[in-house]
Amino acid sequence: MKHKQTKTCTYTEITAITCDICRRATSGEVWTNSDKIYGAGKTQVFLEIGEYLPDCSNGELIEFDICPDCFRDKLMPVLQALGAKPTISEWDR
Numbered sequence: 096m097k098h099k100q101t102k103t104c105t106y107t108e109i110t111a112i113t114c115d116i117c118r119r120a121t122s123g124e125v126w127t128n129s130d131k132i133y134g135a136g137k138t139q140v141f142l143e144i145g146e147y148l149p150d151c152s153n154g155e156l157i158e159f160d161i162c163p164d165c166f167r168d169k170l171m172p173v174l175q176a177l178g179a180k181p182t183i184s185e186w187d188r
Contacts, residue, residue: 114162116169126162136163140170 113120121127126136138161145154161170171181 112160114165115159116161116165119162119164121162138163138166140166 109124111120111122112124112126124137126138139158140161141156141158143154143156145152147154174181
């Protein structure tokens with residue numbers, strides 16, 4: 096005989112992201128802007144440092160939430176001025 100019990104699961108959901116530079120906000124996890132060349136955008140700027148072992152890992156995650164406009168217009172020029180060259184590839188999902 097199987098005994099069943101209904102359980103409630105609590106989780107955290109990202110409902111908006113605010114750009115750390117211009118303070119523009121999303122309504123969800125994806126940046127959208129109908130008057131730009133992209134319909135939706137996702138940016139990731141983070142540093143993850145720590146210990147990676149076969150059975151456990153721990154560390155620190157430092158991240159910035161930056162909209163595609165600020166990434167392209169403000170962050171990329173600074174990185175390129177420092178000599179960094181972006182890796183550009185196409186994606187299709």
